[in-house]
Amino acid sequence: METHPKKSHARILLSSVFGPYAQDDEFGSRSINPMELYHNQVTRAQGSFSLRMFHRSWGIMMIQENISAPCSVLDFPTRKAFARELTTNHYDIVGISAIIVNVGKVREMCRMVRELSPDSVIVVGGHVAAIPGVENMIDADHIVKGEGISWMRRYLGEDEHAPIRHPLIVSGLETRIMGMRLPNRKGGTAATIIPSVGCPMGCNFCTTSAFFGGKGKFVNFYETGDELFEVMCHIEAELKVHSFFVMDENFLLHRTRAMRLLELMKQAGKSWELSVFASANAIRKYTMLELVELGVSWVWMGLESPKAGYSKLQGNDVRQLTRELREHGIRVQGSTIVGLEHHTPDNIVEEIESAIAHQTDFHQFMLYTPVPGTPLYQEMAEQGRLLSDIDYADVHGQYKFNFRHAAISREDSKRFLDWAFWRDFEKNGPSLYRMCGTMLKGWQRYKDYPDPRVRERFEREVKKLSSAYNAALWVMEKEFKKVNRSVSERIHKLRREVEKEFPFIARLTAASLGPILLWSTRREENRLARGSTYEPPTFVERRNWVSAT
Numbered sequence: 001m002e003t004h005p006k007k008s009h010a011r012i013l014l015s016s017v018f019g020p021y022a023q024d025d026e027f028g029s030r031s032i033n034p035m036e037l038y039h040n041q042v043t044r045a046q047g048s049f050s051l052r053m054f055h056r057s058w059g060i061m062m063i064q065e066n067i068s069a070p071c072s073v074l075d076f077p078t079r080k081a082f083a084r085e086l087t088t089n090h091y092d093i094v095g096i097s098a099i100i101v102n103v104g105k106v107r108e109m110c111r112m113v114r115e116l117s118p119d120s121v122i123v124v125g126g127h128v129a130a131i132p133g134v135e136n137m138i139d140a141d142h143i144v145k146g147e148g149i150s151w152m153r154r155y156l157g158e159d160e161h162a163p164i165r166h167p168l169i170v171s172g173l174e175t176r177i178m179g180m181r182l183p184n185r186k187g188g189t190a191a192t193i194i195p196s197v198g199c200p201m202g203c204n205f206c207t208t209s210a211f212f213g214g215k216g217k218f219v220n221f222y223e224t225g226d227e228l229f230e231v232m233c234h235i236e237a238e239l240k241v242h243s244f245f246v247m248d249e250n251f252l253l254h255r256t257r258a259m260r261l262l263e264l265m266k267q268a269g270k271s272w273e274l275s276v277f278a279s280a281n282a283i284r285k286y287t288m289l290e291l292v293e294l295g296v297s298w299v300w301m302g303l304e305s306p307k308a309g310y311s312k313l314q315g316n317d318v319r320q321l322t323r324e325l326r327e328h329g330i331r332v333q334g335s336t337i338v339g340l341e342h343h344t345p346d347n348i349v350e351e352i353e354s355a356i357a358h359q360t361d362f363h364q365f366m367l368y369t370p371v372p373g374t375p376l377y378q379e380m381a382e383q384g385r386l387l388s389d390i391d392y393a394d395v396h397g398q399y400k401f402n403f404r405h406a407a408i409s410r411e412d413s414k415r416f417l418d419w420a421f422w423r424d425f426e427k428n429g430p431s432l433y434r435m436c437g438t439m440l441k442g443w444q445r446y447k448d449y450p451d452p453r454v455r456e457r458f459e460r461e462v463k464k465l466s467s468a469y470n471a472a473l474w475v476m477e478k479e480f481k482k483v484n485r486s487v488s489e490r491i492h493k494l495r496r497e498v499e500k501e502f503p504f505i506a507r508l509t510a511a512s513l514g515p516i517l518l519w520s521t522r523r524e525e526n527r528l529a530r531g532s533t534y535e536p537p538t539f540v541e542r543r544n545w546v547s548a549t
């Protein structure tokens with residue numbers, strides 16, 4: 001492969017695509033597609049109870065940390081900020097990171113680089129690279145498919161097999177709920193760790209699996225529990241965290257690594273909390289006690305549909321599994337696909353109801369979407385079922401089908417999707433309430449557990465439940481009467497239970513903080529009704545910069 005003539009002396013800018021994001025514009029921003037995880041695809045129908053937060057662009061942070069060239073990361077710029085960065089600093093290489101929906105922004109950013117910094121080499125990476133014919137849509141010099149750290153190291157003439165250094169990443173930013181911004185306390189938010197990219201399960205629709213090699217393949221940054229433990233200890237010390245958001249598509253699938261991590265955690269007395277993604281078959285490789293001792297407190301699990309035949313769900317009663325996890329204090333985020341091949345207008349309501357009956361703490365719904373690069377996309381293309389006039393900005397699974405479904409129209413796909421979100425909210429209540437229920441069960445079950453690491457973790461969690469969350473329960477109980485009286489009664493019962501466990505503090509906070517939260521919740525409801533949206537702030541971070549000449 002060709003290397004850059006300046007090798008590690010090349011000055012590099014790595015940028016994510018420009019905002020604002022939560023608006024409709026000609027570059028592909030969509031109001032339905034904000035730069036938010038929960039409000040975009042999980043709690044979007046939950047009004048002021050929706051969990052709002054931003055996440056940094058970890059791919060470019062990982063690349064920056066693992067090269068020795070002088071490098072700036074520009075995250076969530078405006079077009080103006082991107083232009084300013086290009087003109088105030090000279091860059092030999094401009095790297096742009098994007099996913100498929102943002103191809104229109106990449107096109108514009110390439111145009112801007114050619115105009116404002118004509119000597120720069122343009123490198124585009126991330127999922128956008130999977131679009132067939134992307135080289136004719138954007139004016140870039142290199143379009144990188146798959147893992148980017150090794151590519152960039154090769155391009156700079158560096159050792160692509162050198163160990164991976166992990167950047168310090170605070171997982172969520174500017175978290176808000178019920179109209180309140182949570183305080184930005186050091187260590188108050190989980191740290192993100194990224195043990196691998198890709199997933200060997202190779203589900204036909206899965207874009208992350210396909211992008212990093214497909215079935216049977218993935219790229220491991222940290223092979224062993226020992227390596228992972230070392231990285232986590234470092235991050236714990238620097239960021240003062242106990243809690244980790246483990247960004248690995250199927251963390252529990254790698255049992256040897258996870259069990260070694262547990263062994264080391266026990267030896268060192270680490271009372272860590274892990275939020276993980278895992279498929280049902282992988283979770284079933286563990287006993288509940290192993291999961292609890294490993295600190296697993298939140299699991300993102302694909303429910304898809306029991307009739308779809310995905311191997312990860314084979315032989316698993318996922319509803320029973322969800323119940324069990326929650327009884328052990330593990331919050332479950334379910335993910336259901338709307339518009340699978342076997343769905344029809346006659347059976348889809350029943351399928352959505354069945355998904356909702358899992359009673360997960362959070363529930364993501366996504367349209368079945370053939371995304372470029374996946375086996376599903378290939379199959380649909382071969383069958384001539386892809387709709388040709390759909391803007392890539394609308395291919396994200398939260399709007400309408402981008403293919404001809406055998407039984408469901410494009411318009412109806414959106415109606416069913418929106419209904420699924422609403423129905424889950426109406427029947428199961430705000431996710432914050434559901435989480436509180438799971439936390440209480442965990443505390444009740446494990447408060448006297450012999451392992452002090454486990455007790456300490458549940459004690460940490462329950463502190464929030466016995467104070468601020470109980471005030472939130474008081475508000476949710478009041479406000480939810482308008483939506484569903486029986487859920488409001490269930491919230492009331494839970495609040496009483498919390499107050500029985502913590503008679504003084506829980507009542508005191510409900511009485512003192514409750515009215516303030518009620519006021520901020522109603523104010524937020526009004527703001528949302530007026531169309532208010534949230535945007536992430538811009539970040540500029542420089543590394544090896546001083547040594548640059």
Ligand code: B12
Nearest residue numbers: 035037056057058059095097099100125126127147148396
């Ligand atoms: C965190 C995250 C987000 C964050 C925002 C991140 C950000 N700042 O942009 C939030 C929650 C806001 C978000 C939103 C959305 N997301 Co998102 N998100 C993720 C998630 C979970 C992790 C991304 C990550 O950091 N991975 C780890 C890093 C290391 O991997 P990476 O980013 O792929 O980077 C590697 C390579 O791609 C490459 N690379 C990346 N950039 C560059 C740049 C250069 C120059 C080079 C050389 C290489 C390179 O090198 C990196 C290291 O190997 C992924 C799923 C996943 N597991 O990756 C989905 C994912 C990226 N999101 C996805 C989607 C569809 C969305 C949404 C449209 C929501 C939705 N409806 O699903 C919105 C779009 C918002 C918007 N307006 O742009 C899809 C992308 C699909 C596709 N093929 O384009 C993914 C893959 C999820 C999925 N499986 O469907 N997302």
Ligand code: SF4
Nearest residue numbers: 199201202203206209
């Ligand atoms: S198990 Fe999940 S991450 Fe793995 S391929 Fe299937 S959908 Fe993708």
